[in-house]
Amino acid sequence: MHALKEKISLSQLFFLIISFQLGTALIVGVGKEAAQDVWIAFILATILGVGLIRWYISLLFLYPGKDLYQLLEIAYGRKIALLFSFLYVCYFLHSMAFVLRDFGELIVVVVFPNTPIEVIVLTFSLVLAYFAYMGIEVIARSVEIFIPYALFFLFLMILFLAINGSIQPYQLRPVLEHGIFPILRTAYPSLTTFPMGETVAFMLILPITADFIHTKKVAVWAVACSGFLLAGMSALRIAVLGVEQSERTTFPFISAIRDISIANFIERLDALVVFVLLLGVFVKASIYLLAALKGLEYLSGIPYRRFSIPISMLVAMLSVFLAANYAEYKKEIGTIQQILWDLPYQQGLPLLLTIMLFWKHARQKKKGEDAHGQSG
Amino acid sequence: MVNPAEWFHRKKKEVKATVAASLAPRTPQPQSVPDQIDRCLELLSQTFGNTADLATSKIMFGNQPALLVFLSSMTDAKLIAEKIIGPLAISKEMPKYEQNLETYCETMLRGIEYKISNKWQEIIHLMLAGFVALFVESSPCALVLKIQGSSYRSIEEPSTQTIVKGPKDGFTESADVNMSLIRRRILNPALRFESYTLGTETRTPVYLAYIEGIINPGILEEVRIRLNNMQTNAIFDTGIIEEFIADKTLTPFPLTYNTERPDSTAANLITGKVAIIAEGSPFVLILPATFNDFFQVSEDYYQPYMMASFIRIVRYAAFMLSLLLPATYVSIITYHHELLPTQLLISIMAQREGIPFPTVVEALLMELTFEILREAGIRMPRAVGMTVSIVGGLVIGQAAVEAGIISNIMVIIVALTAISSFVSPVYSFSMSSRLLRFSMILLGAFLGLYGVILGLMIMVGHLCSLRSFGIPYLAPLAPLVVADQNDVFIRSPMWAMKKRPYFLHTEDLIKQPRAESPSPPPDGRPS
Incomplete structure (x- = not known):
């Protein structure tokens, strides 16, 4: 198929998953219903997320080397698989549009108030198209280069917040103020679908990992780490801003960083942090783009690199047309995205796929045994 | 009307024909050496024309007439007289060797590299390389003797990669000398x-x-194929x-490392790389090259490792x-004032008061001026070199600020940038940052820090996609x-580096x- 098989290493996979998960979840405040207990909800969602990624990988382990689209073909046959693949391509592109929109809004709000969002989204899509054209190997290596700086910077921010005296842990109390149910409701479905369940896109990336056998362990650890990081970050956010303010601001993490003022010299770091968050956004969007492009390659038989520029440009426009303004967009992401897109594609279709695959697997095994019995 | 496709193919055919014509030798060359020396002389004048450095002299080889031919520009006349003419004069008394050139060489011309050939082409090539040819009457073979003599620059300190502590010799233009240095x-x-x-x-x-x-045999084979x-x-x-042999030429980054230093060449060979030495070039190519090679100097290994590590990070x-x-300066001044502390912002803005240009124009103007100064400084005859520094440093720097065209801080920025760009130990590498700097400035001017970060991402992505002879460039x-x-x-x-690089x-x-x-x-004391 390909002249040069692309491979990514386990450490690259680990970093990819971490930055994918932190990507937009760090920017937009998620899990607002749980108020100050959002971190508990995150821990619960992490457990569910680990379950999800284990489930996805065990599906891939049934037929090693096959990705999601090929599994669909095995389960349903070519014709129905084409339909489902097309739906998945739409899902990935739609999710990518959401990522781009989140990022565009962030840049417009924090850095360039006078620049139209189209400029931001289009330029970023061009960069994404370049990386998608270069392939997953280049993306994975670039992340390997950038991630130490990004993590170091995040750590520095936490340190600055601590030095500044902004962290007030009492704001996290009272624990379980409204009982357990708001926490459970936040953990499932909202936090499980976003960001935990989004790892479904890795069903296209995992099969090309160099040591496929060990991917389960690495992916589970990566999801767990990112989940706990997110839990910690959301607790930090509440501790700095308090529940009230954290609910009101559009980008709570950025608002928390804005609190830093050390010696009247280190100030307004929020504009810098935006560029650190850019790494996560970049990884998330490019993984979605690659997943969709692979689907298009599967559908059309044309090498996916050809699609990278037109598709990324289309998604850039889609992200602008998603909603007229940010308020409408927030409403859409809360309802339509979650119920219409995330739940069916992250859990519904994989469930169906699992049933079909196990049925096929069992039948094949039986057939194999029968054939064996006949010959013997 | 001509059919365009037909015309295109005709054009192609014509090109092919001209390529074929240029590949063929200009004058038909004979295959073997004729056995009359008069005929040899005729052929030689046909091959070389009337070039002034072709020396021919008829001498006696035993009792046979012979023809001694060499290019005076490539040989040492004194050595010829001493090593060839001398023994030949004595050899009159040895007629029994006259048919047996090999035995003659072994006894009379000891210590000289020789070759006996009957292929005309080969003899011509050897003569061009500084050999002396001896054609003997009624012998179908010619004797070629190595009497190379051409003068080269002596071994001097390298002019581009100087170090403080360590070997001071550098490569010269002679490949033989370079090989001996290695x-x-x-x-x-x-x-x-x-x-x-x-x-x-x-x-x-x-x-x-x-x-x-x-050496990794895969890399070696790849280099051989490309050569x-x-x-x-x-x-x-x-x-x-x-x-010709780099993996990709559409990149500002050098994919091969070149050095003037024999010690760094030797160290690289020991690490498991290959070196390419060409006659006439004091620069040796080292392959494969990775990004990190361009930040390492051989001196790093000759001085204490703490200092070396610190200097490397500085690089x-x-x-x-x-x-x-x-680029960062331009984007901060144009878009992100809030990133600067108020006091600093006020002092910068006070300086920029009355400057007629936007920051981008100012930056591009100064960077371009600096590039011109640098180029002039290199190309100028040594004697007027001082003028450049005076004109550049004083007139353009100081006067431009005093005239209120350029802000002081911009001069500082450009100077710091310029000095930083000299830090890379390999000249060809600093060019990449020089080239990319301009596009970064433009990105910073149009999209602020966001643009700079996007540019940086593209650059890192490009670097990740590069390979040098199969080795990832960022390995x-x-x-x-x-x-x-x-x-x-x-x-x-040194003792902690037990292994060669895995990559x-x-x-x-x-x-x-x-x-x-x-x-x-x-016990703390020498025993």
């Missing part, structure tokens, strides 16, 4: 020099150096070879500065090889298995 450092029979003749018109001798048993596939007419410097920082400083950073990190940003002590996949991974950290005797 051989003198690696007294090991496994060191090999493979000979190639490249350039259809210049026929330049090119040598491929490597160490058998260390053999090279179709060029002339080679005057290894820089020309570089562009990386300087590279980033020279790439991003003007061992991406893909990450933890074991190789002891010689990237920091240099570990080169050398045949012999461990270079000093028994290296140990020095430890004093237990």
Whole structure:
């Protein structure tokens, strides 16, 4: 198929998953219903997320080397698989549009108030198209280069917040103020679908990992780490801003960083942090783009690199047309995205796929045994 | 009307015909050496025309008339008289050797490299390389003797890669001298020099150096294939070879490392790389090259490792500065005032008061001026070199600020950028940051820090996609090889570097298995 098989290493996979998960979840405040207990909800969602990624990988382990689209073909046959693949391509592109929109809004709000969002989204899509054209190997290596700086910077921010005296842990109390149910409701479905369940896109990336056998362990650890990081970050956010303010601001993490003022010299770091968050956004969007492009390659038989520029440009426009303004967009992401897109594609279709695959697997095994019995 | 497709193909055919014509030798050459010396003389004048440096003289070889031919420009006349004419004068008394050239050489011309050939082409090539040819009447073979003599610059200190502590000799234009400089450092029979003749018109001798048993055979084979596939007419410097054999030329980053230093060449050969030496070039190509090679100097290994590590980190920082400083300044002043502390912002703005240009124009103007100054400084005759520094430093710098065209801080930024760009130990590498700096400034002017970050991402993506002879350019950073990190940003002590880099996949991974950290005797005194 390909002249040069692309491979990514386990450490690259680990970093990819971490930055994918932190990507937009760090920017937009998620899990607002749980108020100050959002971190508990995150821990619960992490457990569910680990379950999800284990489930996805065990599906891939049934037929090693096959990705999601090929599994669909095995389960349903070519014709129905084409339909489902097309739906998945739409899902990935739609999710990518959401990522781009989140990022565009962030840049417009924090850095360039006078620049139209189209400029931001289009330029970023061009960069994404370049990386998608270069392939997953280049993306994975670039992340390997950038991630130490990004993590170091995040750590520095936490340190600055601590030095500044902004962290007030009492704001996290009272624990379980409204009982357990708001926490459970936040953990499932909202936090499980976003960001935990989004790892479904890795069903296209995992099969090309160099040591496929060990991917389960690495992916589970990566999801767990990112989940706990997110839990910690959301607790930090509440501790700095308090529940009230954290609910009101559009980008709570950025608002928390804005609190830093050390010696009247280190100030307004929020504009810098935006560029650190850019790494996560970049990884998330490019993984979605690659997943969709692979689907298009599967559908059309044309090498996916050809699609990278037109598709990324289309998604850039889609992200602008998603909603007229940010308020409408927030409403859409809360309802339509979650119920219409995330739940069916992250859990519904994989469930169906699992049933079909196990049925096929069992039948094949039986057939194999029968054939064996006949010959013997 | 001409059919366009037909016309196109006709054009192609014409090109093919001209290519075929130019590939054929200009004058038909005979295959073998004629046995009359008069005929030889005729053929020689046909081959060489009436070139002034062709010396022919008829002498007696025993009792046979013979013809001594050489290019005076490539040989040493004194040596010819001493080593050939002298013995020949005595050989009159030895008629029994007259048919047996080989025996004659072994007894009379001892110590001279010789060759007996009957192929006309080969003799011509050897003569061009500084051999003396002796045609004997009624003998179908000619004797070619190596009496090379051409003067070269003596071994001097390298002009581009100077160091404070360490060997001071540098390569010269003679490939033989360069090879001896390397051989003198690696007294090991496994060191090999493979000979190639490249350039259809210049026929330049090119040598491929490597160490058998260390070098990765895959890399070696790839270099050989690329050298053999090279179709060029002339080679005057290894820089020309570089562009023919590099993996990709559409990149501002050099994919081969070139050095003037024999010690760094020898160290690289020991690490498991290959070197290409070309006649006439004091620069030796080292392949494969990775990004980190361009931040390492041989001196790093000759001075204490703490200092070396610190200096290395400074080099990386300087590279980033020279790439991003003007762009960052432009974008902060244009878009992100809030990032600067108020006091600093006020002082910068006070200086920019009355400057008629936007920051971008100011930055581009100054950067361009600096590039012009730099180019003039290099090309100017030495005698007027001082003028450039006076004109550049005083008139353009100071006067422009005083005239209120350029702000003071911009002069500081440009100066810092310029100095940072000189830090890279390899000249060809600093060009990449010089080129990319301008696009970064433009990105910063149009999209602020966001644009700069996007540019940086594209640059890193491009770097990640590059390969040098199959080795990823950013190795061992991406893909990450933890074991190789002891010689990237920091240099570990010599005894801690037991292995060659993993990413080169050398045949012999461990270079000093028994290296140990020095430890004093237990009682603290020498026994």
